[in-house]
Amino acid sequence: MKASQIAVSILVMFMMAEVSVAVTCSPLQLSSCVSAITSSVPPSKLCCSKIKEQKPCLCKYMQNPTLRKFVASPNARKVANTCGTPFPKC
Incomplete structure (x- = not known):
């Protein structure tokens, strides 16, 4: 692979990463x-896609104290893991 192709590939991966963060x-x-x-x-599939999106x-x-008890519950972590989106270390 030529250096210019490698540079373009890296740029595309970087741009994709930026889009996913936004x-x-x-x-x-x-x-x-x-x-x-x-x-x-x-x-549901929708739930899993939203967890991945909101990770x-x-x-x-x-x-947020109001959201924490919902998001930090053991069942919420189980749902995230079931969806293939392990809960981040905060």
């Missing part, structure tokens, strides 16, 4: 996960 943090986006977190219902925001939600 998420609007909104706890309402996790509303599709409420039933999975508060009961033993498996998470960069989870630590921010943990700082």
Whole structure:
């Protein structure tokens, strides 16, 4: 592979990473996960996609006392793991 091709590949990966980081943090986006977190219902595909989307925001939600008990619950972590999105270390 030529140096110019490598540089373009690196630039594309960097741009993709920047796009994935630019998420609007909104706890309402996790509303599709409420039933999975508060009961033993498996998470829906929508719930899993929203957890993946909101993962960069989870630590921010943990700082909010109202959201913390919801987001930090053992069942919320279980749902995130089931969705293939391990909870971040905050």
